[in-house]
Amino acid sequence: MDQEARLDYLIDYLLNENPNTKEQMMQYKTNTVEEKITLFWGLCNIRKPDPVRGEFTEVQDAFLTQWNNERHVTTLHDLEAAGPQLYLWQGDITSLAVDAIVNAANSEMLGCTQANHHCIDNIIHTRSGVQLRLDCDVLIKEQGRKEPIGKAKITKAYNLPANYVIHTVGPFINQRGVSPLKEQLLASSYYSCLALADENQLGSLAFCCISTGEFNFPNQRAAEIAIQTVKKYIRNTGSKLHIIFNVFKDEDLKIYQSILTQRE
Amino acid sequence: MKKRGNFLFIEKNDDIYTLSMTPEMQDDIGTVGFVEYLDGDTLNVDDAILNLEAAKTVLELASPIAGKIVGRNEAAISEPALLNSAKTEENWVVKLTDVDEAAFNKLEEA
Numbered sequence: 098m099d100q101e102a103r104l105d106y107l108i109d110y111l112l113n114e115n116p117n118t119k120e121q122m123m124q125y126k127t128n129t130v131e132e133k134i135t136l137f138w139g140l141c142n143i144r145k146p147d148p149v150r151g152e153f154t155e156v157q158d159a160f161l162t163q164w165n166n167e168r169h170v171t172t173l174h175d176l177e178a179a180g181p182q183l184y185l186w187q188g189d190i191t192s193l194a195v196d197a198i199v200n201a202a203n204s205e206m207l208g209c210t211q212a213n214h215h216c217i218d219n220i221i222h223t224r225s226g227v228q229l230r231l232d233c234d235v236l237i238k239e240q241g242r243k244e245p246i247g248k249a250k251i252t253k254a255y256n257l258p259a260n261y262v263i264h265t266v267g268p269f270i271n272q273r274g275v276s277p278l279k280e281q282l283l284a285s286s287y288y289s290c291l292a293l294a295d296e297n298q299l300g301s302l303a304f305c306c307i308s309t310g311e312f313n314f315p316n317q318r319a320a321e322i323a324i325q326t327v328k329k330y331i332r333n334t335g336s337k338l339h340i341i342f343n344v345f346k347d348e349d350l351k352i353y354q355s356i357l358t359q360r361e
Numbered sequence: 362m363k364k365r366g367n368f369l370f371i372e373k374n375d376d377i378y379t380l381s382m383t384p385e386m387q388d389d390i391g392t393v394g395f396v397e398y399l400d401g402d403t404l405n406v407d408d409a410i411l412n413l414e415a416a417k418t419v420l421e422l423a424s425p426i427a428g429k430i431v432g433r434n435e436a437a438i439s440e441p442a443l444l445n446s447a448k449t450e451e452n453w454v455v456k457l458t459d460v461d462e463a464a465f466n467k468l469e470e471a
Contacts (some may be wrong), residue, residue: 204419242397242412245421269417271391278368278389282420 103160104133110153111140118143122212134164138223139212146207146234149227161226161256168192170258173301173339179357182331184341186303187350190217191224194258195341196299197251199290201307202264204243206233206250217305217345221262226255229262247285249293261299263290267308275318283308283319287326295336303341306349320352364468366425367407369454371468378428378460380410381453382444390415393441402430406464410455413444426464428457 098106108127112119118140125136137160149157172194176184190198200221202208208222208230222229232252237244244250249265265286268279286307294302304323308314320342327340342357344350363372368386372379395414404410404424411422434453437443446452 204414243414243419245409245412245419248421266419271417273388276385276389278386281368 098156098159100160100163101130101133103156104130104137106156107137107153107160108133108140111137111144114147115145135213141223141227142208142210142212142214142219144227144230146230148231154226154228157226158256161224165191165224165256165258170194173341176341179342182337182339183327183357184339185344185350185353185357186341187344187347189220189345190303190305190343191220191257193303193341193343195301195303195339196259197261197263197294197297197301198254198257198259198303198343199305199307200262200264201305201310201312202233202244202266204245204266206237206244206264206266208233216311221257225257225262228253228255233264247282247289249286249289251293251297259303261297263293263302265290265307267312267314270308270313270315275315279314280318280322283314283322284326287323288330291327291330291334291336291338291340294338295334299338301339301341303343305343306345309349316346316349317352320349320356324353324356362465363471364465365471366468367423369422369425370449370471371426371465372449372471373460373465376458376460377431378426378457378465379449379453380424380455380457381449384447387445387452390418390420392416393437393444396437396441396444398433398438404428404430404455404457413441422454424455424457425468426457426460428460430455431458432456 126132170192176186179185201217209216209219236250244266246266246268249263251261251263254262267286268282309316309319342353368383370381393413393415398411399409405427407423409421410424413420433455443451
């Protein structure tokens with residue numbers, strides 16, 4: 098099977114799995130491979146965490162492996178240190194071949210369920226594969242309640258170049274703005290991810306800019322908290338973790354560059 | 362005597378220490394829609410007491426002090442918005458005994 102044949106199989110499977118999706122996805126075109134990718138992507142996003150049958154996993158994994166590796170994959174060795182054990186890198190977090198990447202999740206912890214939404218939670222789940230949502234569903238059912246802000250959970254990363262995904266829910270900033278509690282919760286998200294990475298004896302961890310996207314945390318303050326928390330954690334625990342601050346937007350790159358080059 | 366920690370008040374009356382919501386915490390989370398206490402009656406510092414849900418917020422309240430739970434605000438389970446009340450008799454979270462008084466005294470003044 099080539100990529101297009103795999104896509105045809107996957108789309109057919111997902112459309113037939115749930116009859117309601119056919120109507121929902123009617124506006125999608127499937128004339129080109131790109132359009133088929135968009136439809137497959139959207140179908141994965143709206144898919145419930147039900148087990149998959151037959152060849153689906155095999156075909157999906159083959160498709161995602163190739164799709165993910167068509168891009169340049171970045172490893173820790175490609176990065177220049179921005180301080181002891183610290184790195185700054187701009188790009189798509191799903192193309193990082195590190196031990197774990199951090200996902201900015203929500204309290205349902207099942208990944209973004211909005212078809213083709215451009216958020217990190219969506220992209221990580223889509224490029225990882227449907228297994229990621231199934232794993233998250235098991236974790237959240239075992240817990241018996243929604244995921245609180247400021248904690249962390251670890252899963253395998255499936256088809257991503259990374260080995261694990263650490264999921265954390267950052268604070269949501271509403272019209273009341275940033276408060277000491279929300280600042281503490283953001284620091285707690287960073288801290289929980291670091292502690293979980295060390296518990297699992299990981300060597301490298303890439304953070305996204307937690308809470309800054311859909312959750313409205315101001316970028317500058319969020320970066321200050323991120324860097325302070327990581328530095329303090331390494332100082333207090335003697336952790337050997339290599340930490341990558343992954344930024345996507347130019348704005349965040351400038352902010353992180355400026356903070357990381359400041360003298361303490 | 363009243364202290365604060367982890368965005369909660371801790372009020373001491375004889376040997377009973379009552380933890381309750383601070384206005385700051387109430388303002389931050391908005392109207393509470395769901396409350397679920399965790400099992401277990403022994404709390405260490407930073408142990409989870411309960412999970413609460415409000416708009417876009419699922420928060421685990423962590424105990425600022427160690428102790429033994431002798432009372433939970435059961436009314437808040439059926440009426441979660443009680444935690445938004447201004448009155449301590451409505452917005453309290455747990456009552457503790459076996460609290461180390463020295464640890465209590467070290468907490469920030471309310």
